[in-house]
């Protein structure tokens with residue numbers, strides 16, 4: 001009888017830890033299962049996802065991953081910042097500035 005109880009209790013902990021692990025909260029999943037049993041599993045499922053998110057597609061990825069498993073893009077923060085700077089330069093250029101620059105370039109050609 002006691003073996004059956006230990007078996008169920010361990011199973012409860014394993015399920016709680018596994019559910020927590022899905023959300024980057026293995027330790028909390030274990031603790032909640034320890035104190036609340038299957039109710040703890042539910043609470044773990046309702047907790048927010050603690051896993052880091054991909055810079056590009058915003059999907060949850062594994063802690064420390066170098067490449068996103070969803071979109072395959074590099075998770076190097078330096079690379080991401082570099083692409084952001086390029087994008088900002090493109091977006092920030094004023095259409096009037098651009099027109100003037102093009103006019104100047106044309107004027108230099110005809111001169």
Ligand SMILES: [Zn+2]
Nearest residue numbers: 054057068071
């Ligand atoms: Zn991604």
